[in-house]
Amino acid sequence: MSLFDKFKPTATMYYALRDEIGRDPFGVSMDEMKGPTRALVDGKEIVLAGTNNYLGLTYEESAVAATIKAVEQSGTGTTGSRFANGTYAAHRQLEIDLAAYLGYKHCIVFSTGYQANLGAISALAQAPDDVILIDADSHACIYDGCQLSGAETIRFRHNDPESLEKRLQRLGENVKGKLVCFEGMYSMFGDTAPVKELVEVAHKYGAYALLDEAHSFGVFGENGRGICEHDEVLDQVDFYTGTFSKSLASIGGFVASNHDELEYLRFSSRPYMFTASPSPANIAAASAALKKISSDQSMRVQLWENAKRVHAAFTQLGFDLCAPCSPVIAVRMKSRDQAFKAWNFLMDNGVYVNLAIPPGTPNATSILRLSVSSAHTTEDLDIVINAYGALAEKLSGELKDD
Amino acid sequence: MSSIQEDDDLVFRKICSLIEPLNDKGVKLTRETDLIADLEIDSVAVLDVVMDIEDNYDISIPVNTISEIKTIGELVDAIHAIKKEQT
Numbered sequence: 193m194s195l196f197d198k199f200k201p202t203a204t205m206y207y208a209l210r211d212e213i214g215r216d217p218f219g220v221s222m223d224e225m226k227g228p229t230r231a232l233v234d235g236k237e238i239v240l241a242g243t244n245n246y247l248g249l250t251y252e253e254s255a256v257a258a259t260i261k262a263v264e265q266s267g268t269g270t271t272g273s274r275f276a277n278g279t280y281a282a283h284r285q286l287e288i289d290l291a292a293y294l295g296y297k298h299c300i301v302f303s304t305g306y307q308a309n310l311g312a313i314s315a316l317a318q319a320p321d322d323v324i325l326i327d328a329d330s331h332a333c334i335y336d337g338c339q340l341s342g343a344e345t346i347r348f349r350h351n352d353p354e355s356l357e358k359r360l361q362r363l364g365e366n367v368k369g370k371l372v373c374f375e376g377m378y379s380m381f382g383d384t385a386p387v388k389e390l391v392e393v394a395h396k397y398g399a400y401a402l403l404d405e406a407h408s409f410g411v412f413g414e415n416g417r418g419i420c421e422h423d424e425v426l427d428q429v430d431f432y433t434g435t436f437s438k439s440l441a442s443i444g445g446f447v448a449s450n451h452d453e454l455e456y457l458r459f460s461s462r463p464y465m466f467t468a469s470p471s472p473a474n475i476a477a478a479s480a481a482l483k484k485i486s487s488d489q490s491m492r493v494q495l496w497e498n499a500k501r502v503h504a505a506f507t508q509l510g511f512d513l514c515a516p517c518s519p520v521i522a523v524r525m526k527s528r529d530q531a532f533k534a535w536n537f538l539m540d541n542g543v544y545v546n547l548a549i550p551p552g553t554p555n556a557t558s559i560l561r562l563s564v565s566s567a568h569t570t571e572d573l574d575i576v577i578n579a580y581g582a583l584a585e586k587l588s589g590e591l592k593d594d
Numbered sequence: 595m596s597s598i599q600e601d602d603d604l605v606f607r608k609i610c611s612l613i614e615p616l617n618d619k620g621v622k623l624t625r626e627t628d629l630i631a632d633l634e635i636d637s638v639a640v641l642d643v644v645m646d647i648e649d650n651y652d653i654s655i656p657v658n659t660i661s662e663i664k665t666i667g668e669l670v671d672a673i674h675a676i677k678k679e680q681t
Contacts, residue, residue: 346657
């Protein structure tokens with residue numbers, strides 16, 4: 193019995209589909225970046241429509257300049273964790289700036305968004321006394337945070353406050369702490385949560401609410417503070433988690449809160465303590481992007497214009513869309529095979545989107561996940577919409593029964 | 595037949611009815627059927643079946659418990675154990 197035997201069923205399926213289409217959807221190499229929305233792949237220029245670069249800030253001039261300056265001044269890496277030698281003045285300043293932007297008292301910066309959820313959940317809830325309740329469609333980092341915590345974890349139906357309420361009611365009296373975790377916008381389908389209702393139900397039963405706005409930060413709300421700003425419950429959320437790797441166009445993550453006790457995480461959260469802190473370059477880029485989005489709403493306006501254009505065009509083309517209009521526009525495919533071929537067809541037509549298949553997607557669905565950027569030009573979107581138009585024909589013809 | 599056995603049978607049949615739509619290969623369902631290895635249901639689909647079971651019996655089955663369950667029989671046993679504990 194080899195260690196590798198368990199991978200064989202997945203590997204066999206994956207490699208067969210990869211070989212059939214002659215391209216690896218999970219191993220695309222951007223050989224040369226040509227800006228926020230373009231890259232050379234196998235010698236051909238492709239429109240990037242699967243990036244999470246919602247506000248298009250990866251080449252933002254002020255961020256590039258600040259990043260170069262930070263590397264020159266503070267070096268290429270911190271070579272240590274936040275807990276030891278890896279906290280520089282810039283890390284602290286970014287925590288202060290993020291807290292101020294969001295309107296919370298405290299903020300802790302982690303090395304990635306994944307680690308922010310991992311670090312917050314695993315430290316806040318502990319076995320055997322605490323219970324975590326999570327939305328069934330939660331991101332892997334929420335599931336992994338639960339696993340690392342070891343606390344009893346119960347799933348509630350996706351975006352269903354009633355289902356959460358039933359599970360909170362069932363909990364015995366021996367439970368000490370209750371943590372409810374859910375997201376603002378879900379990354380695969382682009383659907384949004386009833387944040388206000390979920391927070392209310394959590395609080396009704398004495399639970400804390402942790403909201404992950406990774407994909408909605410910078411995108412939703414009057415000032416880009418996320419779905420909880422849109423739902424006017426920003427000050428009710430106990431723990432607000434987010435990432436630098438989407439709208440802030442860097443890498444890193446954070447947890448913000450009005451609870452003074454958030455600071456305890458600095459000496460109890462393993463993903464905070466036992467990994468190197470974000471490099472000066474990452475921090476400088478995120479800080480500059482945060483300044484940019486605090487003072488300039490135009491990217492968000494453009495993002496929504498672009499999203500509406502694509503969503504309307506896809507609706508007209510008759511695609512089976514997974515959610516109402518948002519910057520993530522996912523098209524449901526009939527099967528995994530069809531999804532692989534459709535993804536490849538878009539690549540042939542100069543468009544990169546994300547192929548997503550079960551178990552990484554809800555309801556065993558295979559999808560083509562497109563994410564819109566404010567940096568997409570009219571021409572970029574023409575190329576995208578034309579490629580999808582050709583795909584629609586292909587799906588009613590050659591690829592109909594795949 | 596004792597009432598526990600009767601109940602056991604009912605739970606088993608209820609689970610089978612919830613799993614049947616995912617049983618693409620037409621495997622004969624027994625207590626020994628392995629959900630992932632025999633039925634080739636992915637881990638997320640198992641979680642979703644469990645959600646239906648939870649609502650049907652008005653119990654909560656923690657993810658921690660589900661990850662230890664391999665067969666239909668083990669699922670039946672887990673439901674009994676949790677029903678006893680939560681009611």
